[in-house]
Amino acid sequence: MIRIRDLCFTWPGSQTPCLSQLAFDVSRGERLFLHGESGAGKSTLLNLIGGVMLPERGEIDVLGQSLSQLSARARDRFRGDHAGFIFQQFNLIPYLSVLDNVLLPCRFSTERARRTGGSPTAEARRLLAALDMDPQLAHHPATSLSVGQQQRVSAARALIGRPELILADEPTSALDPQRQAVFIELLMSEVAASGGTLVFVSHDQRLAHLFDRCIELLAP
Ligand SMILES: Nc1ncnc2c1ncn2[C@@H]1O[C@H](COP(=O)(O)OP(=O)(O)OP(=O)(O)O)[C@@H](O)[C@H]1O
Numbered sequence: 270m271i272r273i274r275d276l277c278f279t280w281p282g283s284q285t286p287c288l289s290q291l292a293f294d295v296s297r298g299e300r301l302f303l304h305g306e307s308g309a310g311k312s313t314l315l316n317l318i319g320g321v322m323l324p325e326r327g328e329i330d331v332l333g334q335s336l337s338q339l340s341a342r343a344r345d346r347f348r349g350d351h352a353g354f355i356f357q358q359f360n361l362i363p364y365l366s367v368l369d370n371v372l373l374p375c376r377f378s379t380e381r382a383r384r385t386g387g388s389p390t391a392e393a394r395r396l397l398a399a400l401d402m403d404p405q406l407a408h409h410p411a412t413s414l415s416v417g418q419q420q421r422v423s424a425a426r427a428l429i430g431r432p433e434l435i436l437a438d439e440p441t442s443a444l445d446p447q448r449q450a451v452f453i454e455l456l457m458s459e460v461a462a463s464g465g466t467l468v469f470v471s472h473d474q475r476l477a478h479l480f481d482r483c484i485e486l487l488a489p
């Protein structure tokens with residue numbers, strides 16, 4: 270699913286590399302737990318895997334496609350078709366309703382819309398319900414929600430249309446321990462139902478045992 274070789278990345282203006290000589294593979298259907306201290310480069314790595322930006326050196330292949338060989342536009346399309354992102358800061362569109370935020374990937378990708386089984390709206394409502402969201406919130410603007418609710422909307426948006434790859438950046442940071450466990454269980458079952466691959470970033474090592482494999486990212 271993911272093949273990373275000799276990956277190096279330095280943020281513009283920085284003297285030290287953020288990621289250096291990184292190499293690992295993730296199999297299809299695998300659930301990977303990626304941890305490391307704050308500033309270790311976890312979010313940077315997820316953005317590189319999602320093709321949001323390109324490595325300085327090295328290779329990242331996703332589904333057998335080398336991301337560096339795609340134009341910026343083709344990378345956006347590739348990400349829209351194949352990857353669901355739960356961003357650390359959620360990145361919900363503030364003026365759109367909860368439902369419209371969840372539907373966004375289906376507006377950008379006909380592939381994702383097709384894989385909802387014909388009714389993106391019904392699938393969005395199903396995912397929100399599975400994530401224990403009150404149906405009455407569907408038409409509220411995203412920013413009127415609590416942080417924990419926004420995190421779950423962000424998860425529903427990542428999962429809609431069954432993308433092959435789910436990239437989750439600290440998706441449980443705003444949830445209390447009980448909601449955290451419920452959320453991870455739901456995320457896992459949705460990912461399993463779609464046969465997807467999950468890369469889950471967290472600094473909370475107590476969650477590691479829930480995953481197939483664990484990789485620690487060390488600050489260079
Ligand atoms: N947009 C940016 N521009 C410049 N430097 C950045 C940018 N984003 C991150 N960095 C730098 O890259 C390094 C890694 O940041 P990153 O956000 O990937 O870490 P992280 O492991 O996700 O940390 P956290 O656990 O706090 O979320 C940090 O030193 C940070 O200052």
Ligand SMILES: [Mg+2]
Nearest residue numbers: 311312313357
């Ligand atoms: Mg981060």
